[in-house]
Amino acid sequence: MKNLISLGQAIKNLRMNNISNSYFLYGNDIYMQDFFINQVKKIKTQSHTYLYHLGYDSQENLFNEISNTSLFDSQKTIIIKNINKFSTKAKNEIIEIISKNEHSHCLIFVKNNFDNKNKFINSLLKSATSVDTRTPFENQMYDWIKFFSKQENIQINENEIPKYIEHFGSNISNVMNYIKIDSISKSNSSTNRTYHLWNFQDSIGKKDLSKSIEIYISLLSNGNSINLILIYLFNLYKAMYFKKNYDNESCLNFNYTINKIIKSKIPLYIKKISKKELECILVEINDLDFSSKTISINLDNKMKCLINNICTGYYDR
Numbered sequence: 001m002k003n004l005i006s007l008g009q010a011i012k013n014l015r016m017n018n019i020s021n022s023y024f025l026y027g028n029d030i031y032m033q034d035f036f037i038n039q040v041k042k043i044k045t046q047s048h049t050y051l052y053h054l055g056y057d058s059q060e061n062l063f064n065e066i067s068n069t070s071l072f073d074s075q076k077t078i079i080i081k082n083i084n085k086f087s088t089k090a091k092n093e094i095i096e097i098i099s100k101n102e103h104s105h106c107l108i109f110v111k112n113n114f115d116n117k118n119k120f121i122n123s124l125l126k127s128a129t130s131v132d133t134r135t136p137f138e139n140q141m142y143d144w145i146k147f148f149s150k151q152e153n154i155q156i157n158e159n160e161i162p163k164y165i166e167h168f169g170s171n172i173s174n175v176m177n178y179i180k181i182d183s184i185s186k187s188n189s190s191t192n193r194t195y196h197l198w199n200f201q202d203s204i205g206k207k208d209l210s211k212s213i214e215i216y217i218s219l220l221s222n223g224n225s226i227n228l229i230l231i232y233l234f235n236l237y238k239a240m241y242f243k244k245n246y247d248n249e250s251c252l253n254f255n256y257t258i259n260k261i262i263k264s265k266i267p268l269y270i271k272k273i274s275k276k277e278l279e280c281i282l283v284e285i286n287d288l289d290f291s292s293k294t295i296s297i298n299l300d301n302k303m304k305c306l307i308n309n310i311c312t313g314y315y316d317r
Contacts, residue, residue: 003125004132007032014039020129022098023104027122027134028112030317031173035148036131037108040077045105047075053316054085056276063090065096066105076105081317083109083120091120099127145175152176154183181304184213194222197232201262205236205269208309216307224248226299227292232257234285239263241278246272273316280315 005013013019019040041049052062053100086094098107109124124130136144142161149156156179161282168174177182187210195215199239204209219229235257242248244265292299309315 004130006132007134009035010036010129010131011039014043017043019043019106021101021104022128023106023108023128024124024128025108025110025133026125027131027132028172029133029135030112030178030314031148031171032133032135033110034317035151036133037079040106040108044077046074047077048107049077049079051079051316053274053276054082056082056224056274057092059086061092066075066107077108078105079108079110081110083111083124088118091123095120095123095127098124099125116159123186138165138169140174141169141172141177143171145179146174148172149179152180154179156183177305177308178301180209181308184210185217185304193218194218194226197224197229197257197263198259200229201236201258202265204233204307204310205240205262205272207272207311207313209308212307212311214305216303220300226303227289230289230292234282234289236262237278237281237285240266240270241268241275241282242275244273244278245275277313277315281310284309284315312317 003307010023023036023040025036027033027075041047052064052065062078062080065076083094101129107128109128111121135152142165143167145161146158149161164175164179168178197216197219200212200215201218203215216229220226235255239255239258242250251265288299288302288306
């Protein structure tokens, strides 16, 4: 598409310090979106990052963030998702701001549905530096997976990459998630330490991916079922949800799955998670538990993906 540049070209431009004030990430591959955003963060080290989910966050607060500057917080990287939630007036104001370059920040707009075009999307394509974040075609997928694995310092036999693409290649996110999970699982497969279910709650509450996978493997090897682990996980996030949104701890009363250590740490866990994440995680756990009882699925793989998604903030995207 004429108005789009490839992710590869966008990264090259960043590394040459050719940085735009406004970017439009157009395409539904979350891994490619996140990679670009993280590259911007690495280069703009003095910039504070703000994330807005329209529909959850108000557009008024977003516009205040864009317009407000101070001596101590002059540079901002502002990421805006769910952009279809802008009002008609707000859409016109946004286009005017980025067309006239009337801001000193780096604005990054994210649009997942590539096929859904309208006047606002066309205006963004013309006004912002627009980056193609669609999942690459199969003949390009191998090189991207090889590149991302190197960037993540993941040791992988290049001959194994086509197998991951064949089984999980609907998008880059899927492939890289399974590669990372397998890499962590292999490195933790020889652990001899015995963990408890509350240790798992603690590690995942802290969003510590490596430790969570390690403890999960240990729990399975010591006779704990995945369904039991899901019960402890669901009750943890249910408690976090009520504490964060209603400052209510009633669901902790007589709850054998949450001990005093975890109860005392819940205020720390909820600082790392949004309301949207909590809602999505509870739905995902419930769906996984239901699927495990009604259809034949690889529950272990699904569980590892759930752990990865929780720890990497997937449900806040």
